[in-house]
Amino acid sequence: MLNRNILFILPISLSSAKGASSTCIRQARALADQGYQVTILAARSKSHSKSNGNVPSNSSGIKIIDALPARTGRSLLGHLRPLLFSWKTIASAIREEKPDVLHVHNPTDVIPLISSLVNRVFKIPYIFHINDPVPESIVSIIGLRAVKKIILSKASRI
Numbered sequence: 001m002l003n004r005n006i007l008f009i010l011p012i013s014l015s016s017a018k019g020a021s022s023t024c025i026r027q028a029r030a031l032a033d034q035g036y037q038v039t040i041l042a043a044r045s046k047s048h049s050k051s052n053g054n055v056p057s058n059s060s061g062i063k064i065i066d067a068l069p070a071r072t073g074r075s076l077l078g079h080l081r082p083l084l085f086s087w088k089t090i091a092s093a094i095r096e097e098k099p100d101v102l103h104v105h106n107p108t109d110v111i112p113l114i115s116s117l118v119n120r121v122f123k124i125p126y127i128f129h130i131n132d133p134v135p136e137s138i139v140s141i142i143g144l145r146a147v148k149k150i151i152l153s154k155a156s157r158i
Contacts, residue, residue, distance in 0.1 A: 005037045007099035009090065011082065011111030013045030013070065020105045023129075027103070032061035039063040041093045043070040043082075043111075065093055068111060083110045090118045103127040 010024045021042070028038045044066050069085045090111075094102070102124050106112040112128060119126055 004035070005098060005100045006031055006039070007093060007097050007102050008038070008040045008042075009068075009093075009102060009104040009111060009115050010040060010042040011068065011106065012043050014040065014042045014064065014066065015045045020129075024105050028062045029060070037061075037063075039065060039093070039097045039099070041065045041068060041090070043068040045070065063097075067093075083114065086111055086114050087118060090115055091121070094118065094122050094124070099124055101125050101127060103129060105129045 006028075008024050008028055010021060012019075012021055014021050014025065024040060024042075028040055032038045038061065040062060042064070067089050069081045069089075102115065102119060104112045104115045104127065106128065116126065116128070
């Protein structure tokens with residue numbers, strides 16, 4: 001049976017029209033055009049506007065949930081808010097959307113780590129999409145090689 005429900009998890013806001021958010025939007029649109037049910041769980045943004053032409057509206061066949069806590073900086077303290085408060089949001093989105101596949105983007109952030117840990121309960125096939133130039137860039141933020149090892153070990157395929 002073909003998996004038809006995709007949940008993207010994006011640790012940054014969709015209001016940015018570049019990088020991982022742009023990639024995620026293009027992938028979501030392509031999948032929606034092919035008949036997939038697509039949801040994007042993204043970080044909240046004060047400037048988030050659904051009227052932005054780059055951000056798909058819920059009426060475009062893509063459901064947008066902008067509810068993840070945004071990172072406040074690149075230091076360990078900047079990652080503290082998403083680290084502490086995203087667990088429940090991610091678990092709730094997975095329970096509500098019932099995805100067949102999780103597709104998690106990683107602009108250097110802790111959300112992919114949390115997503116992989118939450119997914120240990122749900123056991124959904126997991127795509128870890130590295131948007132950075134090299135996989136080691138996720139380690140460079142906080143200097144923990146174990147973070148990369150955990151995330152990559154939870155991926156369904158590499």
